[in-house]
Amino acid sequence: MFEKEKIDEIVSSYKDFKIATICSHSALQIFHGAKQEKIKTIGICTEKVRELYESFPHARPDEFIMVEDYSQIPVKELVEKQAILIPHGSLVEYTGKKIDDLAVPIFGNRGSLYYERSRDRMFDWMHKSGLRTPRILKPDDIDGPAIVKFPGAKGGKGYMVVHSPEEYYSKVGTGAKTMVQEFIIGVRAYVHYFHSFIGDAGFKTTYGKVEMLGVDRRMESNADEIARQLSVGAKVPISFTVMGNQSMVLRESLLPQYMDMGRNVCNSSRDLFGGIHGPFCLETIVTEDLDVFAFEISARIVAGTNLLKSPYAIYSHGFNFTTGMRIARELKDAHKKKKLKEIVY
Ligand code: AMP
Numbered sequence: 001m002f003e004k005e006k007i008d009e010i011v012s013s014y015k016d017f018k019i020a021t022i023c024s025h026s027a028l029q030i031f032h033g034a035k036q037e038k039i040k041t042i043g044i045c046t047e048k049v050r051e052l053y054e055s056f057p058h059a060r061p062d063e064f065i066m067v068e069d070y071s072q073i074p075v076k077e078l079v080e081k082q083a084i085l086i087p088h089g090s091l092v093e094y095t096g097k098k099i100d101d102l103a104v105p106i107f108g109n110r111g112s113l114y115y116e117r118s119r120d121r122m123f124d125w126m127h128k129s130g131l132r133t134p135r136i137l138k139p140d141d142i143d144g145p146a147i148v149k150f151p152g153a154k155g156g157k158g159y160m161v162v163h164s165p166e167e168y169y170s171k172v173g174t175g176a177k178t179m180v181q182e183f184i185i186g187v188r189a190y191v192h193y194f195h196s197f198i199g200d201a202g203f204k205t206t207y208g209k210v211e212m213l214g215v216d217r218r219m220e221s222n223a224d225e226i227a228r229q230l231s232v233g234a235k236v237p238i239s240f241t242v243m244g245n246q247s248m249v250l251r252e253s254l255l256p257q258y259m260d261m262g263r264n265v266c267n268s269s270r271d272l273f274g275g276i277h278g279p280f281c282l283e284t285i286v287t288e289d290l291d292v293f294a295f296e297i298s299a300r301i302v303a304g305t306n307l308l309k310s311p312y313a314i315y316s317h318g319f320n321f322t323t324g325m326r327i328a329r330e331l332k333d334a335h336k337k338k339k340l341k342e343i344v345y
Pocket of ligand 1: 134147155156159181182183184185188218220240283285295296
């Protein structure tokens with residue numbers, strides 16, 4: 001892991017700062033949010049998508065750094081331009097383990113991305129946060145519908161559902177590195193939080209406050225329209241490839257529980273890896289008895305925030321605040337208070 005002190009040195013040398021990310025996932029929202037807060041932006045971009053990112057005048061970056069592919073992050077150029085890199089799902093996916101050693105300030109804490117990267121570590125983190133999670137099953141213990149997840153999930157692509165050890169071995173074989181989880185029956189909710197050390201909204205944590213900015217439900221092909229397929233007689237196995245997001249609100253009586261869950265995740269992060277700063281998301285399923293199961297933590301901005309509009313952001317800030325704007329505002333406030341070091345790594 002690149003030393004925190006060296007990142008502190010780099011960020012301390014910045015007179016001003018720019019916001020940078022790779023052109024994918026939630027980049028339009030991040031650039032748009034920065035523009036609202038009058039912060040200059042850099043898009044790390046490939047030739048293939050440049051036209052798209054130039055085509056939105058209110059969300060295009062102020063400048064581009066062109067790369068061959070997204071596994072290369074131009075760290076030297078970014079530091080010369082006084083950039084702070086915003087991690088999102090594609091950046092984490094394309095950069096992989098290399099993110100640990102990037103010699104450029106990253107918004108938040110790269111320790112949280114280390115925990116996000118491994119399902120075993122992530123479950124440990126969820127359990128230390130007191131979250132209720134699906135049972136993790138050894139293949140021989142499968143005793144009902146179970147979801148099989150392969151390493152490095154690309155938006156749920158390739159997952160399958162099995163019902164018995166025999167079905168598991170016939171579909172997956174032996175020796176594959178999978179995590180098998182009990183399939184939870186209920187309604188999914190993906191809750192967007194933001195931890196701030198200077199903000200006013202939300203529940204107190206041991207080192208700041210955690211606010212709720214929104215909730216979405218992912219639309220997954222073909223799970224979300226499977227009734228249509230079954231009703232025309234097509235016998236297709238369920239699959240979970242994310243293709244978009246829909247906005248949702250939670251039954252209000254569930255909010256205290258969700259706020260507590262967000263707080264617990266922040267507090268346990270402090271003990272595990274020094275704390276989480278900025279956006280994160282809990283992926284959950286609510287059963288008919290209103291029990292909430294968490295099956296994943298995304299330790300950075302999630303694509304569901306691209307919906308932009310949420311009542312919780314309005315209740316927290318008085319008007320609609322997107323996660324992109326919230327990131328820019330947090331960095332701006334920290335820069336003014338000379339505390340950028342506390343929220344980058
Ligand atoms: P993930 O890659 O963990 O975000 O999972 C992709 C999708 O699979 C989720 O968005 C859910 O629709 C579904 N899923 C994941 N875990 C479970 C589970 N334990 N029970 C039911 N559905 C799940």
